[in-house]
Structure formats: structure tokens, C-alpha cells
Amino acid sequence: MATGERIGVMNCWSCNKEVPVKKTPGGNLSAPCTWCDFMHYAKPGTQHFKNLHADVRLDPNDAPPPAPDKTPAPPAKSGVKYPHMR
Ligand SMILES: [Zn+2]
Helix, strand or coil: CCCCEEEEEEECCCCCCEEEEEECCCCCEEEECCCCCCEEEECCCCHHHHHHHHCCEECCCCCCCCCCCCCCCCCCCCCCCCCCCC
16 A cells, blocks of 8 residues: 655654654655554645654665674563553
8 A cells, every 4th residue: 555655753743652754645744643543644835744844753765774683682571662551
């Protein structure tokens, strides 16, 4: 389902979790939050678009592909990444 190209991530304006941001073929920014269902959406040329875009941390375009790690990463211990999700 190609609804847009991912350009980066932003923190949700509602719950502050990181959500991926897409740019639709029409140039709109689209970032539905998978955590709280808050829908970030903005049309280019609007102030809302500027506000939204200012919060986007763009993916690096020339990032080298992640090198495969030779040593397997240890399994993440039960951290407190999402302290409220217990
Ligand atoms: Zn959210």
C-alpha cells in the first residue's frame, strides 16, 4: 500500500511518542499516531504544514545501509522504554 513516502519521524503532538511521518504524492504531510490515533495531517503552503514540518526529524537521505552486526545483540532486557505500558 503506497500511500506516501516516509520522510522522517516526529513526536506525536498528543501523546509525545515517536511516529513515522510520510509525505503523500500530493505533498501533504501525513503522520497518524499508532499509539493514540491522533492524526497529523497538513497541506503544503499552510501554517499548519510549517508547524508540523518543523517537528519532523528528517531521515538522512544518504545514510549507508545498516551494516549487519557480527555479534548478535543481546536481547533487550525489560527496560522502562514505555513505562506506562505494563
Ligand atoms: Zn499519539
